[in-house]
Amino acid sequence: LSKVLDLPPENLxxxxxxVPVSKKRHVADFQLSIAxxxxxxxxxxxxxxxxxxxxxxxxxxxxxxxxxxxxxxxGTVNFTINRELLAKTVxxxxxxxxxxxxxxxxxxxxxxxxxxxxxxxxxNIAKKFHIGHLRSTIVGNFIANxxxxxxxxxxxxxxxxxxxxxxxxxxxxFQSFGNKEKLKSSPLQHLFEVYVQINKAAEDENIKRLAKxxxxxxxxxxxxxxxxxxxxxxxxxxxxxxIYKRLGVHFDEYSGESFYQEKAQEVxxxxxxxxxxxxxxxxxxxxxxxxxxxxxxxxxVMRSDGTSLYITRQVSPSVDLAAxxxxxxxxxxxxxxxxxxxxxxxxxxxxxxxxxxMGYDWAERCQHVSFGLVQGMKTRRGEVIFLxxxxxxxxxxxxxxxxxxxxxxxxxxxxxxxEKVGLAALIIQDFRGLLSSDxxxxxxxxxxxxxxxxxxLQYTHARLHSLEQMHGNAEPTDVNVACLQxxxxxxxxxxxLRYDEVLYRSSQDLQPKHIVSYLLTLSHLAAVAHKTLPVKxxxxxxxxxxxxxxxxxxxxxxxxxxxxxITPVTQM
Numbered sequence: 001l002s003k004v005l006d007l008p009p010e011n012l013x014x015x016x017x018x019v020p021v022s023k024k025r026h027v028a029d030f031q032l033s034i035a036x037x038x039x040x041x042x043x044x045x046x047x048x049x050x051x052x053x054x055x056x057x058x059x060x061x062x063x064x065x066x067x068x069x070x071x072x073x074x075g076t077v078n079f080t081i082n083r084e085l086l087a088k089t090v091x092x093x094x095x096x097x098x099x100x101x102x103x104x105x106x107x108x109x110x111x112x113x114x115x116x117x118x119x120x121x122x123x124n125i126a127k128k129f130h131i132g133h134l135r136s137t138i139v140g141n142f143i144a145n146x147x148x149x150x151x152x153x154x155x156x157x158x159x160x161x162x163x164x165x166x167x168x169x170x171x172x173x174f175q176s177f178g179n180k181e182k183l184k185s186s187p188l189q190h191l192f193e194v195y196v197q198i199n200k201a202a203e204d205e206n207i208k209r210l211a212k213x214x215x216x217x218x219x220x221x222x223x224x225x226x227x228x229x230x231x232x233x234x235x236x237x238x239x240x241x242x243i244y245k246r247l248g249v250h251f252d253e254y255s256g257e258s259f260y261q262e263k264a265q266e267v268x269x270x271x272x273x274x275x276x277x278x279x280x281x282x283x284x285x286x287x288x289x290x291x292x293x294x295x296x297x298x299x300x301v302m303r304s305d306g307t308s309l310y311i312t313r314q315v316s317p318s319v320d321l322a323a324x325x326x327x328x329x330x331x332x333x334x335x336x337x338x339x340x341x342x343x344x345x346x347x348x349x350x351x352x353x354x355x356x357x358m359g360y361d362w363a364e365r366c367q368h369v370s371f372g373l374v375q376g377m378k379t380r381r382g383e384v385i386f387l388x389x390x391x392x393x394x395x396x397x398x399x400x401x402x403x404x405x406x407x408x409x410x411x412x413x414x415x416x417x418x419e420k421v422g423l424a425a426l427i428i429q430d431f432r433g434l435l436s437s438d439x440x441x442x443x444x445x446x447x448x449x450x451x452x453x454x455x456x457l458q459y460t461h462a463r464l465h466s467l468e469q470m471h472g473n474a475e476p477t478d479v480n481v482a483c484l485q486x487x488x489x490x491x492x493x494x495x496x497l498r499y500d501e502v503l504y505r506s507s508q509d510l511q512p513k514h515i516v517s518y519l520l521t522l523s524h525l526a527a528v529a530h531k532t533l534p535v536k537x538x539x540x541x542x543x544x545x546x547x548x549x550x551x552x553x554x555x556x557x558x559x560x561x562x563x564x565x566i567t568p569v570t571q572m
Contacts, residue, residue: 004060012037013106019078021491021525024115028071028078029086029494032057035075047281050129081491087481087549090493091432094552095476099559103149105500111507114334115153117327121249122340125236126170126191129387131374131441132341138427139371139435140339141249141565142512148506149563155331158240160256160514162233166195168215169276171228172207173198187235188386198335219261233258240333243388246419248565263322268302276357277301287317289353299350320351321358328362335365337510342370355396369510372438374430394422397447398455402572405449411571422447423452424566428520431564449535454521457561460523462572463530464554469570471535473551474544483545485518488529495522499556503563512564519560526553 001016015036019027034054038091054072061070061077069080094101120140123133144154173194174183182190203205217225237254244250268285271277276287285302288295301318327336340383348368355363377384379393396417411417429446433439449455484493495518502518505511530550535543558568 001032004057007037008434016493017501020498021495021521026487026490027494028069029497030081031073031076032079033076047075058500065182077542083485084481086497087484087489087493088476090496091476091481091548091552094496094555095548096545099562100149101556101559102499103151105504107500107504108150108507111150113151113153115155115331116144116147117155117331117333117336118147118158118339119157119159119233119337120144120339121244121251122159122161123387124166125232126166126195127161128192128385129188131377131384131390133429134384134387134390135341135371135374136339137244137247137249138510138565139369140337141247142431143337143339143369143510145563145565146503146507146510150503155253155333156251157253157255157497158251160233160237160254162256163258163261165211165215167215167218167229167232168200168211169198169207170195170232171214171218172210174228174232183231183235183429186239187232188239188388191232191236192385199516201570225303243391246391247387247423248399248567257319260319260322260326263326264318267318267325270358271301271354274358276354276558287354287357289350289357299354301354315352317347317351320347321354324351324355324363324366325360328360335367337367337369337374339369339371342367342372345370349562355513371435374441376440377441390426391419391423393443394426394447395419397443398425401447401449417569417572420567420569421455421458422571424458424561426454427564427566428452428454428457428516431516433513435511435513454566457519457557457566458569459524459572460526461554461561461568462570463558464526464550464557465568465570467530467535467550468547468554470485471543471547474548476548479545479548480541481543481545484535484549488525489546489549492522492525492529492549493526496552498554499560515560515564519557519564522553522557522560524548526557532549 001007001012003013012032016030016032019029019031021027034050034057038050038053051072051074054075054077058070058072058077061067061542063070066082066085067079068082069078071078097104120143120443121133123129140156143154143318147154163441170191173299174191177194177197179190198207202211214225218229233256240254241250271287277285278288280286284300286295286298286300289299290296290298299317301321324336327333340348345368348366352363352366352368355366377390379389381389384390395415395418399414402414402418402421425446429441430439432452446453447455449459483492499518502514505514531545533546533549535546535550538546561568
């Protein structure tokens, strides 16, 4: 192509893509998009012109020992690769690159290695860990995994709701209803119960006064009050770490609103010095974000009593401003990503705008990855209050399904397996659509073993793994690839060819759904091949070649699952 079109080969890389596998017909392996290589192809280039150009180009190209067939499609030139060469090259590449297969692709060769700070999960101490926090946790973990796999440096931050008036209430509540033993053994649950109880009395003037006093002492760094608060925080984090471990998630830093109280005051002073802070008649501090400076869009950054706002995150930019500036000083990142639900989009838009007005150009490298709401997630005990409830529920439901299935083998650790398979089910149900869309949660749909579910991915992985356990696996260099010309083997190879493009797409828009649909297709193709291309009872070189194919499919399936935050199981 480079010779015929007189273009350097590297200019063509992005214009050539692997052809998605089709159930209906056999397809070529690669296609060149004509529109992307024609110099003057502005949008008004007609479809038939493109088709004509494709035909003309196809006629000028000759088949050789690599390319066995060239044809023109609608606006594309299609190439079919010599079948044995295709099998040999793909299998050797998967074998050689192992867990880095797809990542080492030339698609990523021009992407600079960067440092990313990702803030995700971020629950509020003593309050519910709701389903939004779960979504933030698994989405943030996916983005972090993907960035690390692509060679970027990642700092994972959990920004806790660990400050504010609720701690005044909690402190008073603990004095009345608290129990030190319960606090040590199950802090999240106990603090939540205390908070619920004291909230019932929160309208009582006396309780209100005590809560204000407690919080004032906290702000004045009274030692005794601080040590109670610190105990609440430390024990909660300890338990969070244990539960996150079950999810396969870890953080490099547990930060929180408490860290930035003084710095928030400094930010307010900076805003004042820059002439950005305005006072309303009521005395609240605002920043004017409107184009025409007519106060049509404002962001409130300070309460009338002069404290920075931390009633809820939605209305507390000064603390977030302080956190963003501090993280830049500490980590000098290239990109900072906040993963929260879409109801906070406005808050982050304002945050980034204020940073820009303050003269921080890096505000443009901040990004809010938002996601939709999940409806209808209930456990048998009722609504979800703690993350642990969800994990226990998915584990027990999966265990029940596994014990009632005839095909379940005796496995070493059924509870552990049920947890990993159940988590895969949750994650795949969550990642199948666009992150920004809301969806209705369904246990039955998530835990089906047939169809496009996490259970099906795990099942496929376990089956391919047991095939290798029984028959071993063969190195591609020793394999006779002429044995892999079956109509059910070729689509698996073609699909493996596309993995890097799918990773590239997800790395561009941070949407996991591209990887999910790729892995589901891979599992369906592998399931068909597993049925029609037996290893047992085949001639030795046929058996070896097939084992090699199945090994490649399992390897890529495992890589993709791990990126999504799923631990592949080997028995099911």
